[in-house]
Amino acid sequence: MIKAVIFDLDGTLYKGKRAIDGASDTLERLRSEGIRTIFLTNAATRSRESMAQKLVGMGIRASREEMYCSSYFLARYLKDNHDGKKVFVVGEQGILDELDGAGVEHVDRGADIVAVGLDRRFTYEKLAKALAELQNGAMLVASNKDGTFPTEEGLMPGAGSIVASVETASGKEAYVVGKPNCYGLEIIKRDCGLSNEEIMIVGDRLDTDIKFAKRCGIRSALVLSGVSKKSEIKDLVPDYIFETVAEFSLPSGP
Numbered sequence: 545m546i547k548a549v550i551f552d553l554d555g556t557l558y559k560g561k562r563a564i565d566g567a568s569d570t571l572e573r574l575r576s577e578g579i580r581t582i583f584l585t586n587a588a589t590r591s592r593e594s595m596a597q598k599l600v601g602m603g604i605r606a607s608r609e610e611m612y613c614s615s616y617f618l619a620r621y622l623k624d625n626h627d628g629k630k631v632f633v634v635g636e637q638g639i640l641d642e643l644d645g646a647g648v649e650h651v652d653r654g655a656d657i658v659a660v661g662l663d664r665r666f667t668y669e670k671l672a673k674a675l676a677e678l679q680n681g682a683m684l685v686a687s688n689k690d691g692t693f694p695t696e697e698g699l700m701p702g703a704g705s706i707v708a709s710v711e712t713a714s715g716k717e718a719y720v721v722g723k724p725n726c727y728g729l730e731i732i733k734r735d736c737g738l739s740n741e742e743i744m745i746v747g748d749r750l751d752t753d754i755k756f757a758k759r760c761g762i763r764s765a766l767v768l769s770g771v772s773k774k775s776e777i778k779d780l781v782p783d784y785i786f787e788t789v790a791e792f793s794l795p796s797g798p
């Protein structure tokens with residue numbers, strides 16, 4: 545039986561700065577039925593707190609405890625697996641805030657680890673600095689490899705575009721904490737005391753959300769309000785399809 549529904553954010557609950565119609569109603573309906581609501585985003589430009597506030601600002605009730613961002617996963621991964629190591633960050637405030645929150649030191653040089661996320665002030669100089677750290681033996685981790693993300697003005701280059709340049713320069717492959725890798729699901733399951741059978745994900749991207757569900761073994765619903773279209777469904781087939789999150793409801797039965 546499904547006890548928790550994980551919602552992707554961009555393209556699923558909002559688009560740019562606007563909530564998708566009915567998003568809040570669906571969340572409140574599930575909560576009133578005793579279903580746990582969880583938010584999962586590959587975005588790393590904000591911390592959990594800041595991302596929850598963004599939802600609240602759009603009229604969607606959300607708490608820090610329900611919010612899982614790849615900025616948080618980066619900090620958690622480094623704290624749990626590489627405690628005491630120093631990190632050079634190619635990214636924005638969200639990663640720095642989460643590293644500070646976890647007590648992970650970030651430095652300008654002499655790093656053990658290079659952590660990469662979306663950085664809208666990315667420069668050739670930053671790339672050269674990251675390369676120097678990696679050549680000196682630093683390990684490479686990344687928030688996600690999404691090539692693009694949707695905005696009101698159309699698609700913009702995503703973290704994956706920046707990760708690719710760091711990988712190309714260094715010849716190293718990044719360990720990715722975001723979707724479609726299963727690291728985030730393991731954290732959510734541990735934090736919330738849930739098993740795979742009790743979790744469903746709702747998302748708008750076949751190549752991240754639905755791939756994540758298939759790879760990690762949870763049920764999935766695709767919404768057609770974001771990036772992926774129904775005609776693009778081939779090998780990654782969602783269990784359910786809804787026009788938007790407004791129509792989402794849990795399947796009856798086990």
Ligand SMILES: [Mg+2]
Pocket residue numbers: 552553554555556747748749770
């Ligand atoms: Mg999305």
